Amino acid sequence: MSFATRVDEALADRNLKLAVERTAGTAEAKRTLAVDAFPDFDAARDRAAAIKDHVVANLGHYLQAFEANATAAGAQVHWARTAQEACDIVVRLCKAANAKSVARSKSMLGEEIGLPHALAEAGIGRIETDLAEHIIQLSGERPSHIIWPAMHKTREQVSALFKASHRAPHEEETIAAMAESARRHLREGMLAADVGISGANFLVADTGAVCTVTNEGNAELSLVPPRMHIVTAGIEKIVPSTGHAVHLLRMLSRSATGAPLSQYTTFYTGPKRALDRDGPEEMHIVLVDNGRTTMREEGLAEMLRCIRCGACMNHCVVFRQIGGHAYGGTYPGPMGAVLTPAFDGLKQSRDLPNACTLNGKCQEVCPVRIPLPTLLRGWREKSWREGLEPASLRSGLGTWAWFARRPRLYRAATATALRAMRLMGRSGWLTRLPLADGWTRYRDMPRPTEESFMAQYRKGRRS
Amino acid sequence: MTARADILARLTGTATPAGIAAEAAALLIAPERPRVDPAQVEETFLARLTLSSVAATVDRIATLADLPAAIARYCADQSLPLTLCVPPDPRLGQCDWTGFTLHDRAAPDEPAALAIARCGVAETGSLVFETGAAAPMLPNFLALHHIVVVPQVVAYLEDATLPGAHPRAHYWVTGVSGTTDIEGTYVRGAHGPRFLHVIRLG
Numbered sequence A: 001m002s003f004a005t006r007v008d009e010a011l012a013d014r015n016l017k018l019a020v021e022r023t024a025g026t027a028e029a030k031r032t033l034a035v036d037a038f039p040d041f042d043a044a045r046d047r048a049a050a051i052k053d054h055v056v057a058n059l060g061h062y063l064q065a066f067e068a069n070a071t072a073a074g075a076q077v078h079w080a081r082t083a084q085e086a087c088d089i090v091v092r093l094c095k096a097a098n099a100k101s102v103a104r105s106k107s108m109l110g111e112e113i114g115l116p117h118a119l120a121e122a123g124i125g126r127i128e129t130d131l132a133e134h135i136i137q138l139s140g141e142r143p144s145h146i147i148w149p150a151m152h153k154t155r156e157q158v159s160a161l162f163k164a165s166h167r168a169p170h171e172e173e174t175i176a177a178m179a180e181s182a183r184r185h186l187r188e189g190m191l192a193a194d195v196g197i198s199g200a201n202f203l204v205a206d207t208g209a210v211c212t213v214t215n216e217g218n219a220e221l222s223l224v225p226p227r228m229h230i231v232t233a234g235i236e237k238i239v240p241s242t243g244h245a246v247h248l249l250r251m252l253s254r255s256a257t258g259a260p261l262s263q264y265t266t267f268y269t270g271p272k273r274a275l276d277r278d279g280p281e282e283m284h285i286v287l288v289d290n291g292r293t294t295m296r297e298e299g300l301a302e303m304l305r306c307i308r309c310g311a312c313m314n315h316c317v318v319f320r321q322i323g324g325h326a327y328g329g330t331y332p333g334p335m336g337a338v339l340t341p342a343f344d345g346l347k348q349s350r351d352l353p354n355a356c357t358l359n360g361k362c363q364e365v366c367p368v369r370i371p372l373p374t375l376l377r378g379w380r381e382k383s384w385r386e387g388l389e390p391a392s393l394r395s396g397l398g399t400w401a402w403f404a405r406r407p408r409l410y411r412a413a414t415a416t417a418l419r420a421m422r423l424m425g426r427s428g429w430l431t432r433l434p435l436a437d438g439w440t441r442y443r444d445m446p447r448p449t450e451e452s453f454m455a456q457y458r459k460g461r462r463s
Numbered sequence B: 001m002t003a004r005a006d007i008l009a010r011l012t013g014t015a016t017p018a019g020i021a022a023e024a025a026a027l028l029i030a031p032e033r034p035r036v037d038p039a040q041v042e043e044t045f046l047a048r049l050t051l052s053s054v055a056a057t058v059d060r061i062a063t064l065a066d067l068p069a070a071i072a073r074y075c076a077d078q079s080l081p082l083t084l085c086v087p088p089d090p091r092l093g094q095c096d097w098t099g100f101t102l103h104d105r106a107a108p109d110e111p112a113a114l115a116i117a118r119c120g121v122a123e124t125g126s127l128v129f130e131t132g133a134a135a136p137m138l139p140n141f142l143a144l145h146h147i148v149v150v151p152q153v154v155a156y157l158e159d160a161t162l163p164g165a166h167p168r169a170h171y172w173v174t175g176v177s178g179t180t181d182i183e184g185t186y187v188r189g190a191h192g193p194r195f196l197h198v199i200r201l202g
Helices: A003-012 A014-036 A041-057 A059-072 A083-096 A108-112 A115-121 A131-139 A155-165 A175-192 A218-223 A242-256 A292-297 A301-305 A333-344 A361-365 A372-385 A391-404 A407-424 A453-462 B003-009 B017-026 B038-049 B064-077 B090-094
Strands: A076-080 A101-104 A125-128 A195-198 A202-204 A209-214 A228-234 A264-268 A282-288 B056-061 B083-085 B101-103 B112-116 B119-121 B126-130 B145-150 B169-173 B195-201
Touching: A003 A014, A014 A242, A041 A059, A041 A242, A041 A301, A041 B017, A059 A076, A059 A282, A059 B003, A076 A083, A076 B003, A083 A115, A083 A195, A083 A228, A083 A282, A101 A115, A101 A175, A101 A218, A108 A115, A108 A228, A115 A125, A125 A131, A125 A175, A131 A155, A131 A175, A155 A175, A175 A218, A195 A218, A202 A242, A209 A218, A209 A242, A218 A264, A242 A264, A292 A301, A301 A333, A333 A361, A333 A372, A361 A372, A391 A407, A407 A453, B038 B056, B056 B064, B064 B090, B064 B145, B064 B195, B090 B112
Parallel strands: A076 A282, A101 A125, A101 A195, A195 A228, A228 A282, B056 B195, B083 B101, B083 B112, B112 B145, B145 B195
Antiparallel strands: A202 A209, A209 A264, A264 B169, B119 B126, B126 B169
């Protein structure tokens, strides 16, 4: 399905607009309050960006340090060049553990590498333990947001899903009762799982620890009872020390949900120790490249700063109209529009960098100062250079350029177009416009002024 | 080539380990953070606990000998039986638990679990724990009521981090298990505790 078709479907969905607006709007308001209460937030963003740049510049050094320290703590470290290699490692480990079921704590890297699909193909049962991931597992969908994956679902839809699949579902039609139903249902699965799988918010090089952050506590309940803990993490998740993680945690939670800190922040270092009462017997960490070294080499190193907070999408005027699914990749919104061409290829996803107004709001709120509009423009230029834009667009721009280089002709043509548009929009609005039906399908265009900007400017300068 | 060798071959650099370490250390000099008044660390911690994002109830005791009475008060307030999951921590041996039914393995639907935090953090209202022989992790996530003794309070998250080798898990609890995953509505007790009761010791 093309991007345009997905956008058409999203815009036609009345529930979606309301659901996205409600959640993203709340997140935006809460972030503003959190930032206002942190006077040095802007300087803290500079430091956060500098920490990430330092890590990306010295990535090989830190990955080896992390590997040595995690191994010393008893964990086993694996390396994967591609999504396929990463999935193969996880499936092999699950099979070696004779795992019938795995409990998975939400991880965007897991989605990126297609881990849910790989586990299903291998015949390994999977329960998603984050409440939103549980909802979309039941509905057979993909996440529509990196923090609130089920933001597109209404309470009525969630209720129907739970009633169809939970053994003792809620009776009262309240959100609290639905959450309670999921609590009962998921707890059984988490305590019975053979393997717990998580991502990592941070990999701490000098201790070998893996840090996860949740508000629900589902990571801990998914990772402590099973006999094996598998982590899949992108190689850019490294931080030099816990102190560096602390600085980025302050930025992450404020930017994501507006909280000073998420409810549960856990640093896991190796498997269960000899005298520990609980914890897994084995811990495996899969370090995943999947295009990150290429991004570092080919002008997208700044994108490797991303700490997956979701602030860019919460503040994006395009995301708030079309939601996450229309983007078609694992990652939606502005960060997704930069990442998806890197993961899936520009040819398949060249529409995404174009679905941007370049208003710069994403860059303004990014806690690690990623120049998202610049990176999006970079993809646009590459798409043009590689001839990926359709012939109609190339010839249209060629025609415009031909006129633009002939100012008299250009002015005459715009004056004629203005007269025609004023005739067509006598009521004050244009409801249809040749060559611009993509615009007028969803909104009317105001009737233009009698004269073009340039004509008015010239008159103003003369007077 | 192995995946490891392939990936590392593309990440070579010229910086020396000492140079990298110096740069990393420089990045942590005077970090920006919400200021905690050194004279108000205790008050700030207690105020953070009552924020809606943390939503803990608070009691105070002078010594651990007062702990059973404080827990009995909380259980009475919450209409809970005097049944408690307690960690095998020798410090709790000095308490008189007459009237309580204690156990040290948490049930899947455990009503209440007791834990001793290493410290509290004024900056965020967080409670800091480490796993060990006397400190299992699972009861703190299974129980509906999480009752936590806090023997000391530090100002910032950095003060709570551990130097040197780490235990299996080092974790910070900042409130109760919560979710906003259905229509953005906040619900307490998503998976873990729905209630957090802090008992400040000393």
